[in-house]
Amino acid sequence: MSNAHGLEERRRALREGALVQAMPELGTLIVTGSDRQTWLNGLVTCDLAPQKPLPAGAKAAPPAGGAYGLNVGKTGKIFAEVWIVIAADRIYVGALRERVEQLRELFDRHLIMEDAEVQDASGEHAWAFVHGPRSADLAAAGRAAGAEAAIVDWTGLGGALLVAPRQAEGAVLEALLAEGEARAVLPVTAAAWEVLRVENNVPRFGVDFDDQNFPQEASIEDRAVSFSKGCYLGQETVFMLQARGHAKKRLVQLAVEGEGGVPAGAEIALPDGAAVGAVTSQVEDPRGTGLLALGYVKYKHAVQGTALRVAGRAAEITRAPRAGDGPGRAKV
CATH class of the missing domain: 3.30.1360.120 (Probable tRNA modification gtpase trme; domain 1)
Structure with missing residues (x-):
């Protein structure tokens, strides 16, 4: 198999x-x-x-x-x-x-x-x-x-x-x-x-996120969090982050050009070389040469289609959290 x-x-x-x-x-x-x-x-x-x-x-x-x-x-x-x-x-x-x-x-x-x-x-x-x-x-x-x-x-x-x-x-x-x-x-x-x-853009605990992450950073709030239910342990912070702020970074899926893998935790950067995040998981891209990867990027760059570089190789965000937070909201 x-x-x-x-x-x-x-x-x-x-x-x-x-x-x-x-x-x-x-x-x-x-x-x-x-x-x-x-x-x-x-x-x-x-x-x-x-x-x-x-x-x-x-x-x-x-x-x-x-x-x-x-x-x-x-x-x-x-x-x-x-x-x-x-x-x-x-x-x-x-x-x-x-x-x-x-x-x-x-x-x-x-x-x-x-x-x-x-x-x-x-x-x-x-x-x-x-x-x-x-x-x-x-x-x-x-x-x-x-x-x-x-x-x-x-x-x-x-x-x-x-x-x-x-x-x-x-x-x-x-x-x-x-x-x-x-x-x-x-x-x-x-x-x-x-x-x-x-x-399929499914993150894994202990690999793509852990106990240092908010749900919104791991991009799983739509799947794992109800924002309409009553009180629960930790609700205030999770709700306020959703309603009045945004996570400083977001987990996204990227397509990376070129053959072979990249180093564990490879740097994700803008085309000008400014670092914006790091890779957490990677597999061969089934569509041809290159990789599919999951990794964190700074919030403002977490948009589908954004051109990036991973370990010096051209890359593009293929899946990102849906828009809706809006720029300019306070970071938490």
């Missing part, structure tokens, strides 16, 4: 079918108790507000929902990405394993009088992501095989989150992949996804 032919098949699956990605790097927190949803909603950037009660006689929707979001500190900087599946009697929170214990401790510190309990169940549960337009179909297949699932498009490619008891992991993955290549449903390894995520 590491060859170009295998990647092209998986590009097609992203366009027409679905990719199934096992996620052993995720740990699991389970939140229970009658206040679990409203309490957790105050600790993440995504909106988990419970739905309003249904009118008498109305048919209930399937109980599972979910979201992709962030836990941010009081300063508004990202502590952890979270993938959330809401089941009938509990909430599953997926996070990178190296963050799970600290995240559990943080959650516990914010339990006061609420009826909620947080348990680390990383050893008992497994996660899988589905990417692509057929994600909803695969979520239904995963549920039938014993997983909890939610339709969550956190990449802009279409998506679903699945979490299952460890003993059901094999059966769930088998069910997800049952339709196979004929229906453009394929597995994707971590190495292949690394290429595809850069091609």
Whole structure:
């Protein structure tokens, strides 16, 4: 699957079918108790507000929902990405394993009088992501095989989150992949996804952003942050940065001319040589010679089509956050 032919098949699956990605790097927190949803909603950037009660006689929707979001500190900087599946009697929170214990401790510190309990169940549960337009179909297949699932498009490619008891992991993955290549449903390894995520402008925690970044710097606020929900930890800074200021830098995708890679952290500069940022990820450009890269540039240059240089090679911004902040607003 590491060859170009295998990647092209998986590009097609992203366009027409679905990719199934096992996620052993995720740990699991389970939140229970009658206040679990409203309490957790105050600790993440995504909106988990419970739905309003249904009118008498109305048919209930399937109980599972979910979201992709962030836990941010009081300063508004990202502590952890979270993938959330809401089941009938509990909430599953997926996070990178190296963050799970600290995240559990943080959650516990914010339990006061609420009826909620947080348990680390990383050893008992497994996660899988589905990417692509057929994600909803695969979520239904995963549920039938014993997983909890939610339709969550956190990449802009279409998506679903699945979490299952460890003993059901094999059966769930088998069910997800049952339709196979004929229906453009394929597995994707971590190495292949690394290429595809850069091609599709999907940043990665620990590589393209970390706990020193605001959501807006990582250019994930549209995917991970609700600006209409109620209060949550770190909301004031994140909201004010969006409403009254702008991030000093933004993560963008660039096409870089020339053969071969560039050094890790390669400088991004204006045509006159003035440094404006640095590369965080790079892969070969599938359209021909050159690279596709993710990297930070200063806010005022983060515009699609901007001509730049990367390690002395001609480059151009191919994807940038949507406009709307407007020049002249205060930097935060």
